Amino acid sequence: MVQYSRTGFDASFAALSDATRRGVLEQLGRADASITDLAEKFHMTLTGMKKHVGVLEQAGLVTTEKVGRVRTCKLGLRRLDEEAAWIKRYRQLWGARFDELDKVVEELKRKEKVDGRKERE
């Protein structure tokens, strides 16, 4: 079984599983907005909207920037695509290294067993 990075897939799916968050993405697709704007638009408390934006941010779907006292949200899709591609390659590189390392570990384990037997003899 191939195990994928939890971050990419799970976080994105979790983020997109909620109607409000999908609405927020749609909204940000039209224009950047502050958390206050979004809370008003979706008839939510500031705290509630902060949580939603936090989930979207965690998944890399939204980026936020605080200027003064206002936190502005914008779509982070492009960045996510680029980063996901890079992380995928990085994981492939280390995955290939670790598969080779498995072989070294197996060999050392076998050697240890043989040496252990010799010592007991």
Add this chain to the structure above:
Amino acid sequence: MKNGTTVERKSERELVTTRTFNGPARIVFEAWTKPELFKRWWAPKSMGMSLLSCEMDVRVGGKYRLEFGDDAMAFFGTYLEVTPPSRLVWTNEEGGEGGPVTTVTFEEKGGKTLLVMHELYPSKEALDAAGTGAADAMVETFAQLDELLVTLGASVGRS
């Protein structure tokens, strides 16, 4: 069956990679700290990589240097912490100021070892740049690796 490798950008400055190995920590640690073992896995043949040289003075303040074939590319840095068989910390200096500090921990449980590799960059920009730079520099190599992984993926999927 191969164990899965996960990579996660933990924060703007951190990249965390995890992998479990079917062996005790002392063995996995040995494979990271003995040059003759390290070079067998760090430059996988499947990646078309070959190491020209691999020097590792594994002690606090000791240096390491890994040199590659054709374009004489080198990776080098200094060990900051060496705690067998559980922890290794080193700097990555080939990229100048922007290089990360790498911490690898080896945690043994029931004869298996959970390896966590944590890379902390000096800034978000440095990590972003490392990603872009690495992507540019290794596109070709990775294209080969992609092919291999497709093949591997197909066979893994069947098992």
